Amino acid sequence: LCLCFGFGKYVAGDYIDGMLQLTRSLGDCPLHRQNIVSHEPVVRSSSLTSSTFFCLAATDGIWDQFSSLEACQYVYDQVRSSVNACSGPVDIQDILLQVSRALGSEAAKRATNSGHQSDDVSVLILVISQFW
Structure with a gap:
């Protein structure tokens, strides 16, 4: 899988421009400004039960x-x-x-x-x- 974006940027596999993993994108402002990566976290919630350790x-x-x-x-x-x-x-x-x-x-x-x-x-x- 290789997705290409403007400005010569691309996503191949789990990497952006072959160097930045998607989960490391929180602090990479230049890539945010070009809408290449998102800084929005994935949030999940779960109910705690008596078997949640x-x-x-x-x-x-x-x-x-x-x-x-x-x-x-x-x-x-x-x-x-x-x-x-x-x-x-x-x-x-x-x-x-x-x-x-x-x-x-x-x-x-x-x-x-x-x-x-x-x-x-x-x-x-x-x-x-x-x-x-």
Whole structure:
């Protein structure tokens, strides 16, 4: 897929002009002024239930390598495994930090193994209810 716009700009695959990923467009004002990228966020809402354990927010470096379900399952399994391995008091903040880093490392490994360049990653795990 390659979409061409005025001013010699184009979108090929997930990149604009072969250099800017669409999700990185929030601060790229010159491309906004030419209506090449939008700064409008995609907003979704969901109802919380008693089985809602956490919210996982991450950048495209994660979503390029994981489906939503796969990433959530990874976080769930890693947290449960880490808590079960603790012989003393559980430091959930430390565990969540370790799991966030592990998720980013796994995404980078998957990108490398598939012959793609690893993208920067940011991960936020917001615990809604205790699940460990």
